[in-house]
Amino acid sequence: MSPRTPEQFEEIRQQSRARIMEEALELFARQGFHNTSISQIAKAANVSKGLMYNYFASKDDLLEAIVRQEIEQGEDLMEILSSTTHDPYEQIQMIVTGAFQMVKTDLKHWKLITMLALQEEIMQRMSELLRQKTERGLEDAIRLFERMGVPDPKAEAYLFGATLDGIFLHFLSTGPMGVDYPLEQVQRSLLQRYEPYKTTTNED
Amino acid sequence: MSPRTPEQFEEIRQQSRARIMEEALELFARQGFHNTSISQIAKAANVSKGLMYNYFASKDDLLEAIVRQEIEQGEDLMEILSSTTHDPYEQIQMIVTGAFQMVKTDLKHWKLITMLALQEEIMQRMSELLRQKTERGLEDAIRLFERMGVPDPKAEAYLFGATLDGIFLHFLSTGPMGVDYPLEQVQRSLLQRYEPYKTTTNED
Amino acid sequence: MSPRTPEQFEEIRQQSRARIMEEALELFARQGFHNTSISQIAKAANVSKGLMYNYFASKDDLLEAIVRQEIEQGEDLMEILSSTTHDPYEQIQMIVTGAFQMVKTDLKHWKLITMLALQEEIMQRMSELLRQKTERGLEDAIRLFERMGVPDPKAEAYLFGATLDGIFLHFLSTGPMGVDYPLEQVQRSLLQRYEPYKTTTNED
Amino acid sequence: MSPRTPEQFEEIRQQSRARIMEEALELFARQGFHNTSISQIAKAANVSKGLMYNYFASKDDLLEAIVRQEIEQGEDLMEILSSTTHDPYEQIQMIVTGAFQMVKTDLKHWKLITMLALQEEIMQRMSELLRQKTERGLEDAIRLFERMGVPDPKAEAYLFGATLDGIFLHFLSTGPMGVDYPLEQVQRSLLQRYEPYKTTTNED
DNA sequence: CATGAATGAGATTTCATTCAT
DNA sequence: AATGAATGAAATCTCATTCAT
Structure with a gap:
């Protein structure tokens, strides 16, 4: 009944984001960026295509997020x-x-x-x-x-x-x-x- | 005006093939294979899109030809x-x-x-x-x-x-x-x- | 802390409805109906997307409500x-x-x-x-x-x-x-x- | 056997372009720009979706072409x-x-x-x-x-x-x-x- | 009452390939 | 041998709507 707290939402977001990035990394590394489709990633991450764009403004943006994370680690x-x-x-x-x-x-x-x-x-x-x-x-x-x-x-x-x-x-x-x-x-x-x-x- | 000899035809063919492969190599190397379109290659090689398929059965075939040549040299x-x-x-x-x-x-x-x-x-x-x-x-x-x-x-x-x-x-x-x-x-x-x-x- | 009276609830409802309609009108007029998304309206009205559907059954319904109000005034x-x-x-x-x-x-x-x-x-x-x-x-x-x-x-x-x-x-x-x-x-x-x-x- | 002359191509182009623009105008005027899809236009013009982009770089571009023509007439x-x-x-x-x-x-x-x-x-x-x-x-x-x-x-x-x-x-x-x-x-x-x-x- | 994550249908766009000439 | 118009499948992206909490 009561809505989720902002913290809960944030956690959900982080999890989904992380899963998407993980699978995308996997696929990009194996097949190359331009040879990997959003659909593939979505399927691998067990997520709808649409949701991808809730977290990443574009395929390019997704790539950048992955690289950035890579570097910051x-x-x-x-x-x-x-x-x-x-x-x-x-x-x-x-x-x-x-x-x-x-x-x-x-x-x-x-x-x-x-x-x-x-x-x-x-x-x-x-x-x-x-x-x-x-x-x-x-x-x-x-x-x-x-x-x-x-x-x-x-x-x-x-x-x-x-x-x-x-x-x-x-x-x-x-x-x-x-x-x-x-x-x-x-x-x-x-x-x-x-x-x-x-x-x-x-x-x- | 006199009809070209078969040898001349063959030579023209070879030149076109070579030019296509050269430009394709250039573009593939710069932009990646999947990020380079047949149109781009055709334009760069100054050849019609349709003609490309006279020389190479497919984009994949063109790539293979380039790699094969690379290796044989x-x-x-x-x-x-x-x-x-x-x-x-x-x-x-x-x-x-x-x-x-x-x-x-x-x-x-x-x-x-x-x-x-x-x-x-x-x-x-x-x-x-x-x-x-x-x-x-x-x-x-x-x-x-x-x-x-x-x-x-x-x-x-x-x-x-x-x-x-x-x-x-x-x-x-x-x-x-x-x-x-x-x-x-x-x-x-x-x-x-x-x-x-x-x-x-x-x-x- | 005391529970709000039904009247207060009703008043809040009316305020939210009014704000949504106002912002929607603004956006529709500026960008056109089909070029304005529910998300935009929700953001402009400072309301969650979900809540919109509490007040209006659909985007079309929202439009109709605005027009109707316009006419009745x-x-x-x-x-x-x-x-x-x-x-x-x-x-x-x-x-x-x-x-x-x-x-x-x-x-x-x-x-x-x-x-x-x-x-x-x-x-x-x-x-x-x-x-x-x-x-x-x-x-x-x-x-x-x-x-x-x-x-x-x-x-x-x-x-x-x-x-x-x-x-x-x-x-x-x-x-x-x-x-x-x-x-x-x-x-x-x-x-x-x-x-x-x-x-x-x-x-x- | 012999390829079409550039003039023939140009004529074909002009015809297709004109037909697309005509149908698009019709639909845009009736339904509005944002409420008309490329698919609809393509169907009305009896043309594949893909061909649309042979003639117009984008939906926006198509609109601009129509308006420009309108004005120049x-x-x-x-x-x-x-x-x-x-x-x-x-x-x-x-x-x-x-x-x-x-x-x-x-x-x-x-x-x-x-x-x-x-x-x-x-x-x-x-x-x-x-x-x-x-x-x-x-x-x-x-x-x-x-x-x-x-x-x-x-x-x-x-x-x-x-x-x-x-x-x-x-x-x-x-x-x-x-x-x-x-x-x-x-x-x-x-x-x-x-x-x-x-x-x-x-x-x- | 309220949230925004999630979906799915459909929109726009791209492109390898075919084909009539 | 040569052209580029045309196609169709698939890619990227958008968005109204639903739903668990």
Whole structure:
């Protein structure tokens, strides 16, 4: 009888929004943005087509919401790292391990962002959002390599990032979900590159 | 006024086909496959919509033709390399230089292939085609690193390939056509990695 | 905290109804009936969409209610006139002055009715309502001109009414709310037409 | 076998375009713009929905095309008048007769324009177009009344135009297509107004 | 009495493909 | 071999209306 409270409405909204975004991410990542229809998303999210437009002004808007969320998450990687160890090699190790872990479990986000990054038209709308995140990650990496004593930290940071993304790209391009991509081997090999910069004190 | 010979007809056909494929590649790479219409391609290729279907049975068919051509070209990279030098370091050098050269001038092909590779649905149709090419390149690289004496040649080959593709990916994702991506610096740094394996004595 | 009396409830109901109708009139007049959504009206009336259906069975019903109200008001123009003066010229004067006054302050009603009158489909539902009002006004005017001694009172009444509505139509069509429509001048000129029929001697 | 010539294509285009515009005008005038769907128009024009967009970029564009055509026609009313007679009273007579003739046969155009003129939102897009036409007609009328020797020619022109449009408005609002609107009577009465200004030479 | 989430029918628009010439 | 008009299916989007709370 009594109407729902604004809080209840807000919760319902959040749930529906989240479900839609989740399914949309899934589908966009698998099929691409332009190859995924609102109908598909609605069906996947178990929601009527019409409702989609209650939450997102347009398909473009939905995409933007997803990307924005993606970027706003994972904000504080470096902070987490710093709180665990101050040794730069160990931090690299953690980054690599973390990234490879992520890649195995949940590659949707990376895939979507990468696909978008390759489409100029879409990029223009997103570039502001993406630029920031990329830049921050890069700067963190540069500082890391500086502290490790690598000769050309900036170039190394670029190379490091490129290698990681390149691995994911190949992993994803190899058949259905990277079967027979030698992920572990590659990971080990990548880390070995930076072993020379391991801090001499207290190591194996 | 005299009727054209069958050969002339055939040549005209080939020219039209080529122009269509070229413009389609351009557009697909810039806007994505699903976001590019037949009309756009026809206009860009200065050809009527109807004529498109004289050359390609469907939009999908056009895409496949482009990808197939892409793959069939550049077939013989290693052969060219081998004919120039037998020193593996120099060959790596040439590969890297060549790739970085290509990236600056004509990235369309790489971009299109990569975009496609990320879309499962499209991939399925193409995977046969792509797998071959990737595999062959990989094997070549493994042999190269073996000859260089790198500890884990297979992993190194994977890393090497990933790094190259990662660089291109980042280059493309950085603003309009990679302005302010430090391509030269990165190239130098990448090559330095393999300098330790330079054969000091000049062999061949 | 004490429960409201039924009368209070009824009053609140009436207020809400009135506010909705007012805002709807505003929007319908500005944007047209089919171009105005229930959501817009609800927002403008500061009421939930659902509640709208508590007061009006449908959008059509809301429109009908507005038109009906419009018609039921202003019922007794002639009565008012008669009570003030019996001189027909003065009555014409009052009608004209009144109409021109109305036009400057609140043209919404006239506009809405006119827009509706031009749409056959809508008209059919409303025509019963509108016919009456028009007819009564017309008859009043005919009698007026008869008493003034105009040669063809019926035709004159038609002309008079047409001129008034035509003026309003032009006034509304001239830029934003009739800026630079010479309303005063036109009003004066219109009245001059009937000056010959002014009773020089004060009659009745 | 041989392709159609550009001229043939152009002719086909013009025919289809014309048919679509004609039917759209009919429907817009009867039902209103926002209350007429592209599907309805397509069906009426015996054409697929898709084809509509071959000729008009949008529904709005279609409307604009119709209005523009409407305005560009009937350009030279005054020129025609001048070529027939120089007597201003006779010209007025001709205008009135012509307008009343038009109103009986083909009121669609007037109706559509009038409906649009009442919708602010639509008007904004069209106002440039409409303003011109209105202004020109008005100026012509003012000059006419000047030559007739009417006391306040400007006000008279406004009144005259308003009366004409008002008559049409009432005619249209009276049941299905103005049955029982005394059009002839009103016409006669309107003309009588200007008889005093008939040129004294050679009259009845 | 009141809310706004949710629906579904239908509107506008797009586009690969066909076809008469 | 070549054209672009024409189609139809499907995509995006809108909105009056219903309903659980």
